[in-house]
Amino acid sequence: MISDITPISFQLDDVMGQPIALRYLKNYTKHRDKIPPLLIFYGPSGVGKQFTADRFVKTVLCLEGTACGKCPSCSQFLKQTHPDYIEFPEGERIPIGEEKDPKEFSVRWLQTQRIVYSPMLSMYRIILVPDATKINTEAETALLKTLEEAPRHTRFIFLVEDIRSLKSTITSRAVLVPFHYLPKETVQKIATEQDIYVHEYQGGSFQMNFIDPEVWELYTTQVKNSLFDSILIIQLESWIKEHKTKHPEWKVDFDYKRFLEMISSFMIFEYSKDQSKDWSEAIESIYEFKEYLHKEINGMENFLISRLFGKLSLLLP
Numbered sequence: 001m002i003s004d005i006t007p008i009s010f011q012l013d014d015v016m017g018q019p020i021a022l023r024y025l026k027n028y029t030k031h032r033d034k035i036p037p038l039l040i041f042y043g044p045s046g047v048g049k050q051f052t053a054d055r056f057v058k059t060v061l062c063l064e065g066t067a068c069g070k071c072p073s074c075s076q077f078l079k080q081t082h083p084d085y086i087e088f089p090e091g092e093r094i095p096i097g098e099e100k101d102p103k104e105f106s107v108r109w110l111q112t113q114r115i116v117y118s119p120m121l122s123m124y125r126i127i128l129v130p131d132a133t134k135i136n137t138e139a140e141t142a143l144l145k146t147l148e149e150a151p152r153h154t155r156f157i158f159l160v161e162d163i164r165s166l167k168s169t170i171t172s173r174a175v176l177v178p179f180h181y182l183p184k185e186t187v188q189k190i191a192t193e194q195d196i197y198v199h200e201y202q203g204g205s206f207q208m209n210f211i212d213p214e215v216w217e218l219y220t221t222q223v224k225n226s227l228f229d230s231i232l233i234i235q236l237e238s239w240i241k242e243h244k245t246k247h248p249e250w251k252v253d254f255d256y257k258r259f260l261e262m263i264s265s266f267m268i269f270e271y272s273k274d275q276s277k278d279w280s281e282a283i284e285s286i287y288e289f290k291e292y293l294h295k296e297i298n299g300m301e302n303f304l305i306s307r308l309f310g311k312l313s314l315l316l317p
Contacts, residue, residue, distance in 0.1 A: 010078065011067045012055045017186035018048055024177050025052070029059045032123060036175045037150035040132070042163040043179025046207030049159045052179075053128060057085060057157070061122040073122050083120040086110070090130040096139040107139040111146060115154045124155050132158035133165050133294075140170065147173045165294065181205055203269075208262050215249045223266040228274070230316040237309040241302055256301065257293060264290050285311045 012029065015022055021041070028035045041049045055067065061084060063071040069078075076082040088094060088105050097106025102113075110127065119125045129135065135143065147156065147170070160166055163176060181204025182190075191198040196206070197213050199220075208216075226236035240263060244256050264286050271279035271286075289308040292300070 010055060010058055010069065012052070012059055014055060015048055015052045016190060017182040018052065018179055021052060021177050021179050024175070025056050029056070029065065032060055032065060035060065035124070035155055037154070038147050038156045038158065038170075038174040039177055040158045040160060040163065040166070040171065040174045041177045041179060042160050044181055044205050044207070045161055046205030046209070047179050047182055049179050050130060053157055053159060057126050057128065060124060060126065060155075061085060063122065076121070082122075084122045084125045085128070086114060086125070087128040088130060088134075092134060094129070094135045094139050096136070096142050107135075107142045111142070115146070115151055119153050124153055127154065127156045129156070129158045132160045132170070140167065144169055144173075162294065203265070208265065211250070211262070218249055219263065220266055223263060224270055227267060227270050227312075228276075228316065230313060233309065233313060233316060237305060240305060244301070260293060260301065260305075261290065264293075279315070282312055282315050 012022065012026060041053060043049060058074060058077045059065065059067040061073045061077055061082060062068055063073045068074055073082065073084075077085060092105070095103075095106045097103055097108035099108065102108035115125060115127070150156070158166075158170075158174070163171060183204065187198060187204060187206075190196065190206070196209055199213075199216060211219075222236065222239060226232035226239075240260070243250075243259055247254050247259070250259070268283055268286050271282050285308055289304055292304050
């Protein structure tokens, strides 16, 4: 998300650790007439997809084509008032919308009240969807025709973690731009420049840096102390389930699935680090749990947790 204090230098060169994506996007900024109707940025969470998209869009919309920071387009983009840029709300489902008077940020609203008109300021009107898996089935079907025959002045950018979560009818209409986990030295450099706390579970992304270090320590200790004991692991399962309704240490914007993702990552890290035996079966079970979690089947979390911990318990002495 862009803020009012965003620096004027807000450019693609700010992006670190994603050379393949930059190669694609810098080529498109040099030849804006070659930008395809749909670009899909795909890869792990926390590696810079949104960060990169913001800078790419600013560059494409710039009247000079350079993200100059001085033209009316750049000025309005940084103030989040650009008339030719539509970013769908993050985390919300995207419906098809009513045929008459569709609500804002529905597909029919987009089709009938936005992209039918020419851009007001820039070369293109750009539509960004922060999580393309939020487009519901009916809305996706309605959108296919638009993606296939997009108005010449409209370009779409979809962000997604797993490209396999999108239907082939969508991906076949797009140019796919890959994002990868960041190298360790890049993580360290970004952390130093932005004064971000880096922990041993960091991996190659900043997916979990939203949480306070004190809470982080509490969670990691809970996992570390319980994972290899047949009794304590049962208590760990209960503790995880209770967090759906009781999470006093995580006071703001609690998201249970995000919490489960984080705990899963801790567990994978601990099993990978332990050399007392081969934990590959345990790690595979956690990845299977994460895969089902991403399918967003409402009300299935407790069942999935119980199934996972049932498998893990069988692996302990």
